[in-house]
Amino acid sequence: EEGALVIFDGLDEVLVHLTPAQGQHFARELFRILPPANKRQPKTEAIRRGRLLISCRTHYFRTLRDQKTFLTGEGRDGIRHEDYRALVLLPFNEDQILSFLTETLPDEDPARVMEVIRSVHNLSEIAERPYTLSLIAKHFHQIERWNLEGRKVTGLMLYRHMVLSWLERDTGKHQLTPDHKQALMEYFAAALWRSGKRLWRVGEVEQWLIDFLESNPNIAAHYAGANRELLKEDLRTATFLVREGEDGFRFAHTSLLEFFLAGFLRRALVHGDEGVLQLPPVSRETLHFLGQWLEDDDLLPTALATLVRIRDAYRPQASELAFEYMLYAQTHALPAPSLSGLQLPGADLSDRVFTAEGSDGFLNLSNLNLKGATLRRTSWQGVNLESAVLDDARLTQAEFLDCRLIGSRWVGADLTAAVFRRCNATAADFGASTCRSTHWLDCALAEARGLPGAHRAAYYAGNRGFSAALAQPFQKSAAKPWMFPAHLFAHGLSWSPTGDRLLSAGNDGTLRVWDAASGDCLRTLRGHEGWVHSCAWSPTGDHLLSAGNDGTLRVWDATTGEALPLLRYHLDDDAWCVLDMADGRVQSCGSEAWLWLRWVYQHPETGERELLSAEMFGPLPVLPGR
Numbered sequence: 001e002e003g004a005l006v007i008f009d010g011l012d013e014v015l016v017h018l019t020p021a022q023g024q025h026f027a028r029e030l031f032r033i034l035p036p037a038n039k040r041q042p043k044t045e046a047i048r049r050g051r052l053l054i055s056c057r058t059h060y061f062r063t064l065r066d067q068k069t070f071l072t073g074e075g076r077d078g079i080r081h082e083d084y085r086a087l088v089l090l091p092f093n094e095d096q097i098l099s100f101l102t103e104t105l106p107d108e109d110p111a112r113v114m115e116v117i118r119s120v121h122n123l124s125e126i127a128e129r130p131y132t133l134s135l136i137a138k139h140f141h142q143i144e145r146w147n148l149e150g151r152k153v154t155g156l157m158l159y160r161h162m163v164l165s166w167l168e169r170d171t172g173k174h175q176l177t178p179d180h181k182q183a184l185m186e187y188f189a190a191a192l193w194r195s196g197k198r199l200w201r202v203g204e205v206e207q208w209l210i211d212f213l214e215s216n217p218n219i220a221a222h223y224a225g226a227n228r229e230l231l232k233e234d235l236r237t238a239t240f241l242v243r244e245g246e247d248g249f250r251f252a253h254t255s256l257l258e259f260f261l262a263g264f265l266r267r268a269l270v271h272g273d274e275g276v277l278q279l280p281p282v283s284r285e286t287l288h289f290l291g292q293w294l295e296d297d298d299l300l301p302t303a304l305a306t307l308v309r310i311r312d313a314y315r316p317q318a319s320e321l322a323f324e325y326m327l328y329a330q331t332h333a334l335p336a337p338s339l340s341g342l343q344l345p346g347a348d349l350s351d352r353v354f355t356a357e358g359s360d361g362f363l364n365l366s367n368l369n370l371k372g373a374t375l376r377r378t379s380w381q382g383v384n385l386e387s388a389v390l391d392d393a394r395l396t397q398a399e400f401l402d403c404r405l406i407g408s409r410w411v412g413a414d415l416t417a418a419v420f421r422r423c424n425a426t427a428a429d430f431g432a433s434t435c436r437s438t439h440w441l442d443c444a445l446a447e448a449r450g451l452p453g454a455h456r457a458a459y460y461a462g463n464r465g466f467s468a469a470l471a472q473p474f475q476k477s478a479a480k481p482w483m484f485p486a487h488l489f490a491h492g493l494s495w496s497p498t499g500d501r502l503l504s505a506g507n508d509g510t511l512r513v514w515d516a517a518s519g520d521c522l523r524t525l526r527g528h529e530g531w532v533h534s535c536a537w538s539p540t541g542d543h544l545l546s547a548g549n550d551g552t553l554r555v556w557d558a559t560t561g562e563a564l565p566l567l568r569y570h571l572d573d574d575a576w577c578v579l580d581m582a583d584g585r586v587q588s589c590g591s592e593a594w595l596w597l598r599w600v601y602q603h604p605e606t607g608e609r610e611l612l613s614a615e616m617f618g619p620l621p622v623l624p625g626r
Contacts, residue, residue, distance in 0.1 A: 004050050006033055011056040013198050013254055027070065030054065031079065055089075091128030100130075104137040116144055126155050131255060135162055156292035159259045166239045175226055175234045180219055182260075185240055186267060187212060189251070189260035194279055199250035206232045255285065262289030265321075269294070269303035274310055277318035287325050291334030300335055307337050314343040314369075323347075327354070330363065341367040348374040356382030362404055411450070426465070441520070461515055492534035496558075497541045505532035511546050511556070523561045527554055 008030055015023045034052055061067035067086065072079045092100070094114070101110045117127050117136065126132045135158045136143065142161055146153050167178035176184065191208055192200060200208070209232055213220040223231060235241075240260070242252045251257040261282060268276050294303050310322040323344060329336035347370065356363040362384035372392045384404040392412040399418065405425040416436045424444045431450030435457040445451065446465025452458045492505035501522070502514040511525040511532055528548040535546045537558065544556040555564040 002050070005053060006050065007053045009055045010254065011054050024070070092130065092133065097127050097133060100133055101137060104134070105140060108140070113140060116147060119147060126158070131253065132158065135159070138162070154292045156289055156296070159255070159289070163259070175223065175230050177222070180222065181238065182263070183219070183267070184212070184235065185238065185260045186264040189257050190264040190276070190279065192257070193261055193282070196280065199244055199248040202236070202247040202249060205235065205249050209235050258283055258286040259289055262286050262293055265290050266293040266297065266303065269306045270297065270299040272302065272306050274306060274315060274318055277310070277321055278315070279317060279321055281324060282321065284328065287328040288332065290325060291329050291332065294335050304335065304337050311337060311339070311342050314345055319344055320347055339365050339368070343369045344373060345369055345371040346373060349378060350374055350376040351378065353379045354381070354383050461520070491531065494536045496537050503535045503537060503544055505535040505546055507531040509548070511535055511544065513561070525556055525561050525563070527563045528552065
């Protein structure tokens with residue numbers, strides 16, 4: 001109420017350990033620090049509006065829509081998107097890096113420092129992040145020596161050097177040796193991550209140490225006569241940990257947690273200990289540290305052999321973790337075995353995106369076993385799933401774009417609202433799968449089995465190599481209704497003369513052209529300033545005609561969607577009609593449009609002039625009179 005600025009740093013570090021519902025509740029508690037009057041009333045002398053600043057890693061939210069939904073409290077707390085500004089902290093540019101180096105290395109020429117940074121592989125990218133730039137500045141002379149020695153400098157090297165420097169600095173002050181303390185930090189990072197918490201109370205930390213020593217006699221033997229209280233103190237005062245609040249302990253920086261967690265993963269892989277890899281999903285930064293660690297490890301073959309064993313036999317959580325690392329490694333040129341034949345039956349990979357981006361050709365997931373897996377809303381782009389098994393998988397709203405699906409199995413899978421576009425599904429088996437609004441578009445389907453034929457179950461367009469008898473395209477005379485994801489309300493609908501396109505008119509002021517076989521929206525036409533009540537194709541299919549409550553009839557080019565010069569203004573403010581065109585002239589229209597335009601129809605048999613119903617289609621036998 002006094003105009004204060006409240007800062008909460010690291011929202012993602014909390015949310016990653018909470019369920020979505022718990023995360024929303026936590027966010028609402030943060031938002032409540034602002035008094036209710038602060039949210040709506042304008043700033044005055046009496047009201048000094050406070051501010052709330054929350055930081056979060058950019059990639060925590062899967063999409064911008066997810067970000068907006070979260071920050072508006074899912075629309076439940078009256079928070080609107082205009083109530084806040086979402087700002088992205090951009091990487092440092094070269095001028096900002098130079099400015100930082102000038103301040104932190106006053107005895108060095110910033111231009112020379114930048115030259116060294118540019119000469120080291122990937123170091124320029126690392127320097128764009130404020131925290132790692134501070135490490136570069138602090139250890140610049142060591143980096144320079146590494147560069148002169150021809151060594152590859154990575155983010156991992158910086159952190160290892162920093163950790164080693166801290167451990168050596170504390171030699172003689174503590175009970176634990178540097179090697180044991182680093183191992184202790186790695187196991188502590190894994191235990192903390194497995195617990196789903198970002199900090200532990202002091203009692204939890206100390207009890208964990210006692211349990212760790214008991215389960216690791218090889219390390220405990222070095223401290224058989226040591227005072228346990230001194231060992232507890234040694235852990236609490238480690239440089240890598242900080243106390244938060246009354247008695248909470250956490251890592252001093254998230255990147256330190258990720259570094260030590262990667263060290264734990266590397267240790268487990270090189271020792272062939274798959275059992276301890278049952279961990280919740282880790283961050284991309286942790287995966288990158290792990291890959292760099294393995295890249296520089298003499299025991300790399302042993303680590304890869306462990307990954308192969310996990311690949312070939314499913315282990316809950318450990319297999320998902322190995323999958324995440326091997327995917328990341330493929331797109332970042334880090335060491336990893338082939339993903340072909342990976343076993344993930346029953347895994348939950350919902351909302352994930354799998355793409356060949358960053359790799360050559362297809363992302364190779366051939367022979368992948370996802371039997372019974374939960375894959376809702378997943379996106380597969382440029383993925384080789386040849387001979388993959390997805391029997392009984394739950395694939396609601398999944399999409400497969402430009403994928404290789406030759407010989408794959410989908411028996412009993414739930415494919416509700418799934419989309420296959422430009423995929424090679426030759427000899428794939430879709431038998432007994434559940435299909436509702438499932439789309440196969442521009443796919444190769446030769447010898448594919450089990451494709452559904454019900455119109456509401458599946459839509460087909462532009463496919464090759466399959467029998468029309470297996471999957472009849474939607475017919476104009478079909479008895480069952482077909483819902484398009486179009487306007488909130490559709491007031492008019494018209495078939496094209498060829499029967500392969502539909503034109504709809506809606507209350508959002510647009511006309512939409514649809515592919516009648518696939519249900520895809522091909523074009524959206526905008527120009528009406530209110531609801532569009534009715535629409536029609538010309539008999540030749542070259543033009544479209546629409547009428548709206550802005551009092552206008554409008555003509556459109558059916559090929560380009562371009563609006564032609566305005567046909568006519570109505571004398572009232574509402575045009576209800578259904579219209580067809582021939583030779584560029586209005587051939588039929590109904591309801592009030594006849595009255596206001598004074599267009600009437602002379603019946604060819606009776607000679608009487610009468611109005612047509614709004615449902616009349618097709619050219620009239622005679623031109624309308626005036």
